[in-house]
Amino acid sequence: MTDQALPAAARPRPAWFSLVASPISVIAAVCLGLIIIVSLLAPWLAPHDPVQLVPANRLKPASAAYLLGTDGYGRDVLSRILYGGRISLLIGVGSAIISIGFGLAIGLVAGFFRWLDAIVMRFMDALMAIPSILLAIAVVALSGASLSSVLIAITLPEIPRVVRLVRAVVLSAREEPYVEAAISVGSSLPKILWRHIMPNTFAPLIVQGTYICAAAILTEAILSFLGAGINPETPSWGNIMAEGRAYFQVKPSLIFWPGLVLSVAILSINLLGDAARDVLDPRMKRREGAR
C-alpha cells in the first residue's frame, strides 16, 4: 500500500534561497554589509582622529585631506561618520537583542500561565501607553547620558511589543496537539516551553528584531539630536547631525552626509526585515503538510 512507501526526502529550499532571489534584498544586504564593515574597520579606515579638536581647521570644505570636509570644531566628518556607525549599530543590534531576550522570557511566561497573563499584560499596556521618546528622555534624564543608559532608554519601550508578539504565538502554539502530547508523556513545563513552544516564536522574532534594530538607530539619533543622547563628544550619527544643526545655513553637508548614511542603513534593515517576513511568514502559516 502507499502507506508503506517512505517518500524521498523532498528538502524544501532553505529560507536564504528566496532572500537571495529578490534583487531588492540583495541591494539592501550589500548596502548594510558595507556600512557594517566600514564601521567595524573605522580605526584603520578613518583618516583622522574623530574626537580631537583642531580649531584651525573649522568648517573646511571637502578636499583630498578631508573628503567630506570638517565640522565646527575642525574634526573630520568622514572619520566621525565611520566611528559614529559603531555606536549607532551597537545600539541598534544591542537594543534588538536585549528587548527580544526580555520580551521572549516575559511573553513565554505570560502566554503559558493564565493567572500571570492579566497582570503582566496590563503592566505592558501601561508601558506602551507612554510615548517611547518621552520614556527614553525620562530614563536618560534620571540616569545620566551614558551609552548604557541610552541603550536601556531605547530598549525599554520596545519590550512590550515583543511580549505581545511572543504571547500571541504561545497562545496559539499551546493548543497544538503536539504540546498536549508532550504534557501527556510527562514533560516538565520548562521542557515544554523550551522544546515545543519557543521555537515557534523564532521566525516572527527575527522579523521583529530587524524592525527594532532600525527603530533603535533612529531613536538614538533623535535623542542625540534633542540633546538627550550620549555624550556629545562621542561620535554617533545623531550627535554628528545635532552638532551640524548650528551650521545648517552655512554648511548643510554636515547634516546631509550622516543623514544619508543613517537613512540608507535604516532603509536596508527594514527592507531585509520585509524580505525575511515574506520568506518566514508563509512557512509559519502553511504548517507543515496542512491540508
Add this chain to the structure above:
Amino acid sequence: MSKTPHRSAILDVRDLVVSLGPGAKAARVIDGVSFTVREAQTLCLVGESGSGKSVTSLAVMGLLPKNILLPTGGRIELVGESLLDSSQRRLRQLRATTMAMIFQEPMTALNPVVPVGRQIDEVLQAHMRLDAGERRRRILDMMEQVHLPDVERIYRSYPHRLSGGQRQRIMIAMALIMGPKLLIADEPTTALDVTTQKQILALVRELQEKHGTAVLFITHDMGVVAEIADRVAVMRHGRLVEEGPIDAILRRPEQEYTRSLLGAVPSLVPRPRRDEGDGAVVLETYDLNKTYQERSLFGGRREVAAAKDVTLSLRRGRTLGIVGESGSGKSTVARCIMRLIDPTSGSIRVAGREISELTRRLLQPHRQRIQIIFQDPYRSLNPRLSVGESIAEGPVNFGTSRAEALAHARELLRLVDLPADAVARYPHQFSGGQRQRIAIARALAMKPDVLVADEAVSALDVSVQAQVLKLLDDIQERLGVALLFITHDLRVAAQICDDIIVMQRGVVVEEGPASLVLAEPKEPYTRQLFEAAPGRHWDFANFRPVEAGAPTPAAS
C-alpha cells in the same frame, strides 16, 4: 434505478489532463480522465486523498490555481460548450447560471459579516435584472425548498447563528438559485454529523428530482456513494480506475483497486465480543462531570454540562468505544481522563490510583500509565523534532537514558510497521497514516496500561484506516493494553470495540456490549444514529446487500 442513457449529457469530460505547470514534461496531476454526467443523474467521483478528484472538479469550474495547475489536454464540455476554450468572462457567467458548486466546510465558504439572505441576493444581482421584491420572493422560495425553518428570520441571520446543516442548506440554496444544470458537490457532508448528513443527502436527491439537475458528487465515503450515486467513477493517482453504474461497481467491481477500496470499508456488523476475562480494571470513572460556565456581558450566567455523571470501566486487554456526534461530550471525557482539562467533579482511577484531584506535580508519575493518540496526524507531532526525539521524549522524562530511549524507539517503529531508520527523519517526510503510526509508537514508548484514541483514524483514508485499526488490534493482542476508543463513526466502532458507550449532549444514553448496542439498539437516539450511517444496507466487503433480497439503497 435512474439509468437512462438517452438523457442528454450535461457535463462531458474527455481525456482531461491537468499538469503542474506548462510543457509536455510537467508532472501530470490528472491524466486522461473521461466521464459524462447526464440530466437528473448523480455521478460520484470516489477516491482517496491525492487521487485528483477535487482537482478534476476545480478544472470543470475553471477554478484551478493560476500558473500552478494548468489543463494541458482533453476537453470539458458543459451542455455542448467547451469550457477550456471559454474566456474568464464567459466562465464567470456560466458559474452560478449553468454550473454551481458546494464545498465541504460551509462556514468558510460563507462570508461571516453578511447576513446569509443578502449573500444569496448577491448571486441574483450579479446575474439577473430583477427588482428587490422579486429577488426577495425568489430567495425565500429557494430557502423553503431547502427546508430551512422560519425563512424570514434566517434570511437576516449571520452564518455563525446557524448550525452546520443549516449553513450547508444555505450553500445549496445559493448554488441552485439560478437553476444551474450542473451541481458540483465537493465532500459536502464530510464535516457534518451523520444525522445531518442523511438529511442533506436526501435534500440533494429531492432537489435533483424536482429540477433535473446533473450532480457531480465528490466523496471519499463509500457509504455516501451507496446512498446517492447513479454512476460511480473511481479515481486513483489522477487516473480513472473504473467507471460504471452504481450496481455494477458495488456488486462486480472489475479492477483490483476498486475491490480493495470496497474491501477496506469497515462493516457495520460488530465483531464478536471477546471473553471478558478477569483482567484487572485499569481505568474507571465514577460520576465524572465537566461543566463550563458561560458568562454573558451583563452578568448573566449559564452552566453548560459538557459531560454529566459519566461512569465507565475498562479492563486490561479490552476495547471500550465512546460513540456520539459532535458536541456529545465524548472528547471532553477523554481529555478529562488524560487530565488535559480538569474535571469539575467525579472520580478517575487509572491503574487503581485516583488521579482526578492530583496537582500537576503529583500527577506526573502517573502520566505514563495512560497515553493518548490524537485525531490530526499533521498536528500531533512537533514538526521541528525528529521522529526519534518525539518518541524518546516520554521515556527520557521518566529517567531512561537518551541512547536507550532512542534504541527502544527503533524497536517501536518496527512494531508499528515503519522502518527503524525513520528515527532520524522528520514528520513532514511521512504520510498521514505513517504519522499516526509514529504517534502510536510514541504512546507505546511509555508502556501504558491504557491507550486513549481520540478519533485516531477519522482523518485517514479507508485503506489506511483499516491498517491502523488492525495495528491497534495487533498491539492490544501482543501487549494487553486497554483501549478507550472515541469515534463518531459507527463502522469503526463496530470493528474494534468490545463494549460501547453512546453519548448525547454530555450524557451516556446507552451502554453495553458492541454486539448488542449495534445490533439491537434500545434507545431511540442510538437507533437514529445507526439508521443515519450511510450505506448501512450494503455489505461492501462482500459486494452484496446486507440482507439477501433487501432492496439496495440506490434502487429504493
